[in-house]
Amino acid sequence: MCMxxxxxxxxxxxxxxxxxxxxxxxxxxxxxxxxxxxxNVPTIWPDGRxxxxxxxxxxxxERLYAERCQSCHGERGTGGSGGHLAGRSALAGPxxxxxxxxxxxxxxxxxxxxxxxxxxxxxxxxxxxxxxALTAYVLHLGGVVPADAVLDARSLVAVRMPNRDGFxxxxxxxxxxxx
Amino acid sequence: xxxxxxARDGNGLLSRRHFVAGGAGLxxxxxxxxxxxxxxxxxxxxxxGFGVYGQPSPHEKxxxxxxxxxxxLPGNGxxxxxxxxxxxxxxxxxxxxxxxxxxxxxxxxxxxxLGLHGRVGKPLTWTVAELLRYPRVTRQLFIECGGNxxxxxxxxxxxxxxxxxxxxxxxSEWTGVPLRLLxxxxxxxxxxxxxxxxxxxxxxxxxxxxxxxxxxxxxxxLWQNGxxxxxxxxxxxxxxxxxxxxxxxxKWLHRLELASEPAMSRFETGRYTDLLPSGKxxxxxxxxxxxxxxxxxxxxxxxxDKGVYQISGLAWSGRGAVKKVEVSADGGKxxxxxxxxxxxxxxxxxxxxxxxxxxxxxxLLKSRVTDDTGxxxxxxxxxxxxxxRHGEFxxxxxxxxAVDEDGEVSHVYA
Numbered sequence: 001m002c003m004x005x006x007x008x009x010x011x012x013x014x015x016x017x018x019x020x021x022x023x024x025x026x027x028x029x030x031x032x033x034x035x036x037x038x039x040n041v042p043t044i045w046p047d048g049r050x051x052x053x054x055x056x057x058x059x060x061x062e063r064l065y066a067e068r069c070q071s072c073h074g075e076r077g078t079g080g081s082g083g084h085l086a087g088r089s090a091l092a093g094p095x096x097x098x099x100x101x102x103x104x105x106x107x108x109x110x111x112x113x114x115x116x117x118x119x120x121x122x123x124x125x126x127x128x129x130x131x132x133a134l135t136a137y138v139l140h141l142g143g144v145v146p147a148d149a150v151l152d153a154r155s156l157v158a159v160r161m162p163n164r165d166g167f168x169x170x171x172x173x174x175x176x177x178x179x
Numbered sequence: 180x181x182x183x184x185x186a187r188d189g190n191g192l193l194s195r196r197h198f199v200a201g202g203a204g205l206x207x208x209x210x211x212x213x214x215x216x217x218x219x220x221x222x223x224x225x226x227x228g229f230g231v232y233g234q235p236s237p238h239e240k241x242x243x244x245x246x247x248x249x250x251x252l253p254g255n256g257x258x259x260x261x262x263x264x265x266x267x268x269x270x271x272x273x274x275x276x277x278x279x280x281x282x283x284x285x286x287x288x289x290x291x292x293l294g295l296h297g298r299v300g301k302p303l304t305w306t307v308a309e310l311l312r313y314p315r316v317t318r319q320l321f322i323e324c325g326g327n328x329x330x331x332x333x334x335x336x337x338x339x340x341x342x343x344x345x346x347x348x349x350x351s352e353w354t355g356v357p358l359r360l361l362x363x364x365x366x367x368x369x370x371x372x373x374x375x376x377x378x379x380x381x382x383x384x385x386x387x388x389x390x391x392x393x394x395x396x397x398x399x400x401l402w403q404n405g406x407x408x409x410x411x412x413x414x415x416x417x418x419x420x421x422x423x424x425x426x427x428x429x430k431w432l433h434r435l436e437l438a439s440e441p442a443m444s445r446f447e448t449g450r451y452t453d454l455l456p457s458g459k460x461x462x463x464x465x466x467x468x469x470x471x472x473x474x475x476x477x478x479x480x481x482x483x484d485k486g487v488y489q490i491s492g493l494a495w496s497g498r499g500a501v502k503k504v505e506v507s508a509d510g511g512k513x514x515x516x517x518x519x520x521x522x523x524x525x526x527x528x529x530x531x532x533x534x535x536x537x538x539x540x541x542x543l544l545k546s547r548v549t550d551d552t553g554x555x556x557x558x559x560x561x562x563x564x565x566x567x568r569h570g571e572f573x574x575x576x577x578x579x580x581a582v583d584e585d586g587e588v589s590h591v592y593a
Contacts, residue, residue, distance in 0.1 A: 027314035027357065031364045033303030036294050042383065043375060043436055046443040072251055081251040092458030096569050103460075104449045113445040117382035120252050120281065166459055167452060173463035176372045176389035178441060 044112040048157035051108060056133025057150035058140045064130055065137050068119050077141040082120075086141040091166065101142020105167055107159040111135045132156065189513030191536035192506060193487065244274055245343040254282020254381070257324070259346030262474045262493065268520070268528035269319070270349035272404045277411050278324050278347065280446075281381030284431055288415040291379070293361075293399075297436035300366030307401075307415050313356040316398065319527045321495045323348035323467050324425035325451050325572040331559060332568045336590040341477035344590070345578070348470075348495070350528035353419045355400035358393050362437075371437035376418050379433035386427050387441030388420060392465075396421050399432065422497030422526035423465040424573075426451050456567035467497030469556050470575040471504055471531070471548040482586030485539050490517070494529045496550035503549050504531040510543030510579065510593045511558065517546070542582040543593050559592055 044050040065073075072082030077099075087097035097103070100110055115131045117123050126134065136151045145151070145159060169178040235242065242264040248256030258277040260270050270276075277283075288307045296302035327347035330337040337344060362374075367390065374393040377385035388397070398419040401407060408414040413430030420427040426446055441447060441463070453461040471494035476482060494501045500523050505514035520530040531546065549555040557565075559576035581591040 027360060029314050029360065030312065032309040032312060033295070033301070033305050033361070033364050034309075036296055036302035036304040041296070041436070042377070043385070043438075043442055045438075045440070081249055090458065091454060091460075092456065096454060096458070098449065098454065100449065104445075106443050106448065109443055109445055109448055113449075117281065117445075120255065120381065123281070123381050123383070167448070167462040168455075168459050170461065170463045170465060172389055172392070172465050173441070176391065176441075177439070178463065 042116065044108050044115075046106040046108050048108050048153055051111060051153035051156065052128040053153065054128030054132055055150055055152035056129045056131070056136060058133075058136045058145065058147050060129075061133035061135070061137025061140070064134055069134070072119075077138070085138055088142055091163065099142055100138055101144045101162065103163050103166070105161055105164050107135070107139065107144075107156050107161055110138060111156060114138070189515070190508035190540065190542050191538065192490075192508050192513075192515040193534040193536055194515050242274070244276070245340070245346070252282075254279055257326075257347060259343050260349045261340065261342040262346045262348075262472070263341040263477045263480065265474070266491070266530075268350050268493070268530050269404060270351060272351065272406065272409050272412065275322075275349040275351060275403070275409070275412055276324065276347045278326070278425060279380065279411070279430075280384055283411045284380045285410070286379060286414060286431060291415050291433065293416065293433060293435070295361055295365045295435045295437075297375070297438050298368040298371040299362075299437050300368065301364075303361070303365045305361070310356055310399065310401065310416070313360060315354050315401075316357055317352060317354040317402075318398070318419075318421065319350065319352045319524055320419060320421050321348060321350040321467075321526065321528050322419075322425050322428055323470075323495070323497075325464070327425075328470075328574040328578075329571050331574050331576060331578070332563070332570060334568065336592050338478060338590055340479045341472060341474050344478075345472045347425070348493075348528075350493075350495075351403045352405065353398060353400040354402035354405075355398040355416070355419065358397040358399050358418070359395075361399065361435075362390075362394060365437075367437055370439045373438045373441050375434075375436040375438055375442045376427075376429040376432060377434040377436075378413075378429045378431040380431050384426075384429060384446060385434075385442060385444050386429055386446055387438075387444070387463075388418075388423075388427055388465075390437070392420065392423070420465075422467055422499075424451065424467060427465060451572055453566065453570040453572045455570065461570075461573075464573055465497075467495070468573065468575040469496035469498065469501075469548045469550045469554050470494070471546040471556060472578050473506070473544055473546050473580060476544070476582065476588045477580055478588050478590050480588050482537055482582060482588070485537055488535050488537050490533045490535045490544065492517075492531055492546050494531055494546070494548035495527065496548065496552075496554065497526055498554055499551045500525045500527075501529040501531075501548055502551045502553075504529070505547045505549075506531070506533050506535075507545045507547070508535060508542045511545050511547075511577070514547065537582070537586070539584055539586075541584055543591065544580045544582065545577050547577055 074080040077085030089097040139145045244258035246258045260276045324347035400419040417430040473492035504517045517531040517533040562576040
C-alpha cells in the first residue's frame with residue numbers, strides 16, 4: 001500500500017505544488033501503532049457505565065469531608081480557596097450558583113471528577129466507597145439527596161440532577177447527535 | 180507636511196491615502212553617522228560568549244506573563260501572554276498563555292504512551308519515538324482559552340494591561356501528526372461520533388470533541404515554534420484543534436477514546452458552559468468567534484507627546500480568516516479600515532495597523548474585526564444584552580480604550 005502511495009506522491013510532486021498543511025492529501029507512512037491491551041479505562045459515562053462497584057453514604061461522606069476537603073471548601077461547602085460547593089441561588093437570578101447541585105447535569109460526573117481530581121494533593125487516592133460517600137455528601141449539601149442517602153453505581157445514576165435539562169448544545173454538538 | 184497630516188477622518192485616524200501623501204515628510208533624519216569618535220561602548224571591548232539556549236535581553240525583563248494562581252494550589256490558575264509588549268503574530272513559546280487545573284506534570288518522553296481505544300477496530304498504542312516517524316504538518320494557529328477576557332462581563336471595566344485582560348490567547352507555529360492518520364489506523368467504527376481526549380496531568384482533564392472535527396483538521400502537536408513543546412504546553416504532546424476553545428487542545432495527551440456520545444466531563448458541563456440570562460447554558464460552544472484588541476496604545480501606556488502614533492493590534496476568528504479590521508478613534512461613531520500584515524491565515528492571529536494623529540485630544544479607541552464568513556464583533560453592550568453577565572466564557576465584544584488629554588490610556592465601557 002505504501003509503495004503505491006509513495007509512487008503517487010512522487011507523480012504529484014512533479015505536476016503540482018503540494019501544501020503539507022492540506023490535511024486531506026495522501027500522506028505515505030508506515031503504520032506503527034501496537035495493539036493496546038489496557039483494560040482499566042477511567043471514563044465514566046453519564047448513564048453510569050464505568051462506575052466501579054462499592055457504596056457510600058452522606059454520613060460517611062460528612063466525616064471524610066471534614067478531614068480531607070473542608071480546608072479548601074469550607075464547613076458544609078460554604079467556600080474557601082477551592083470555591084463553595086453548597087448554594088442553590090437561581091441560575092436566572094442576579095447571583096447564579098454554578099455549584100454541583102445547582103448546575104451540573106449528571107450525577108455520574110460528580111463521582112468522576114472527585115475521583116480523578118480531589119483532593120488536589122492526591123488525585124486517585126480515594127477508594128470507590130469513599131468517593132461514593134463524598135459524592136453523596138456533596139449532593140446532599142445542595143439538597144439533591146436526603147441525609148440518610150447511600151449511593152452505589154445504580155442509585156447514583158438514578159439521581160436526577162435539578163439542572164439536567166438546562167443545557168443548549170451548539171450546532172457542532174447537535175450534528176454529532178447531542179440533543 | 181503638517182497640513183497633509185491633518186486628518187479628516189474621525190478624531191485623527193489617518194487612512195492609507197494620507198499616509199502616502201505625507202510619507203516622504205514623515206521620515207526622521209538619521210543622526211549624522213560618526214561625529215568624532217564618540218563610539219558606542221560595545222565597539223571598544225569584546226562582547227559576551229555563546230549560550231546553549233538564548234535568552235531575552237536583561238532590559239526586557241518586563242516582558243513577562245502575569246500570573247493568577249490558587250493560593251493553596253500554585254499549579255491551578257492562569258498566566259497571561261503580555262500582548263501589549265509583543266509584535267507580529269507569533270507568541271514566543273515561553274510567553275504562551277497557560278491554564279492548568281492540576282499543575283504541569285513532569286513527563287519522561289521515553290515512558291509516555293498514547294493510547295487509542297473505544298469504538299475502534301484495533302485499539303492501538305504508540306511511543307513518542309513511533310509518532311516521530313509519522314508524516315507532519317505545520318500550521319500557524321491561535322489558541323484562546325474560553326475564559327479569556329472574562330473580566331469584561333463585570334459591571335465595571337477592569338484596569339490592567341491588555342495582556343492581563345485578553346492574553347489568554349496566543350499564537351504559535353504548531354507541527355505534528357494529523358490526528359486523522361491515527362484514527363484511520365485504528366479504524367473508527369461507524370457509530371464513533373465523539374473523541375474523548377485525556378491529559379496525563381493531575382486531575383486527568385478530559386474533553387469530548389466531535390469526530391468530524393477530529394478527522395478534519397486536528398493535529399497531535401509535538402513541536403511549537405520549531406522546537407519540541409514546552410512542558411507547560413503539553414510536553415511531549417498535545418491536541419491542537421484549530422479555531423476551537425483552548426480547553427479542547429488537551430495537553431500532556433495520553434489517551435484517546437472513540438465513543439458514540441460525549442463523556443459529559445466536568446470541563447464540558449460544570450465549567451466552560453456559558454450561562455445565559457434565561458438560566459439555560461450554552462454547551463459545547465467550541466468555536467472561537469471573531470475578536471480583536473488594540474495592543475498599542477493600551478492601558479498602562481502613556482502617549483508622551485503629540486504627533487502620529489502607530490495603532491497596532493491583533494484580530495482572529497475560529498471560523499476562518501480575518502477579512503477586515505476597522506478602527507475607530509471616536510468610540511465607534513466613525514470607522515476606518517486598518518492595514519493587515521500578511522499573509523492572512525485561517526484560525527491565526529492577524530496583525531492590524533493604522534496611523535493616528537494625536538493632537539492631545541480625548542479619544543475612544545476601538546477595533547472591530549469581520550471574518551471571511553461575514554461574522555463580526557458585537558459591541559460589548561449588545562453582547563451583554565444577549566448573554567447577560569454570568570456567561571463567564573466566550574467574550575468577544577468590542578474593547579474600548581480611552582485616551583485622555585494627558586495621554587493616559589485606560590479601559591472603559593463605551
